[in-house]
Amino acid sequence: MPHEWTKRPAPQGPVEAELQLWPHRSLPKRGFVAFIGGTAALIALPLLTMLGTPVLWVLLPFLGAAVAGIWWALARSYRDGEVLERLEIRDGTIRLTRRDRGRAERVWEADPYWVELTLHEGERPVPAYLTLRGNGREVELGAFLPEEERRALAESLQRLLARLGRR
Structure with missing residues (x-):
């Protein structure tokens, strides 16, 4: 509660x-870390097929930006919810x-x-x-x-x- x-x-x-x-926090800090880790792992999975090709270097910044954007949005939500x-x-x-x-x-x-x-x-x-x-x-x-x-x-x-x- x-x-x-x-x-x-x-x-x-x-x-x-x-x-x-x-x-109320529906996503605790441990869940935050697990969610970001799981998202990064799932996004990196298709990159395994691109290893050794130039396409990897084209996709990598966009996928990194996606993970960073999710991190930023969740962190911002936590900061905005710091009310007592x-x-x-x-x-x-x-x-x-x-x-x-x-x-x-x-x-x-x-x-x-x-x-x-x-x-x-x-x-x-x-x-x-x-x-x-x-x-x-x-x-x-x-x-x-x-x-x-x-x-x-x-x-x-x-x-x-x-x-x-x-x-």
């Missing part, structure tokens, strides 16, 4: 919780921090008693669009999560905010 409670709220006592969210959202609830403050690669850290804070959690249905760019509103701003939470996980996250956050005496 691309989200994890790193500090779960205790059943009794003061509510302290920490949640981390990140984009951290939601912290401590001492009467809820804080959402978003870290994107190549951008400054973005922070939103509010009093959890006044925070409104909304799961928008059909009126936003994605189904089950999840937002937090408070302190004069509305921020999106878990934009990169699949619809089912946004719904589950909304349910668990709703329960947590209810424990804070909000609802």
Whole structure:
């Protein structure tokens, strides 16, 4: 799952919780290496019949460029997906921090008693669009999560905010 409670709220006592969210990776790093290796091997297979002929030198740059292009595209996808959202609830403050690669850290804070959690249905760019509103701003939470996980996250956050005496 691309989200994890790193500090779960205790059943009794003061509510302290920490949640981390990140984009799902369907291709792990080991799979990335295996895919590039397999692609290079399959592309090189027809070259074996060309050994010793001038055609090999004509095809080699194009096949090398194909492998390099696939490598670049997958590496770019990994870099673009380096996003981390951290939601912290401590001492009467809820804080959402978003870290994107190549951008400054973005922070939103509010009093959890006044925070409104909304799961928008059909009126936003994605189904089950999840937002937090408070302190004069509305921020999106878990934009990169699949619809089912946004719904589950909304349910668990709703329960947590209810424990804070909000609802």
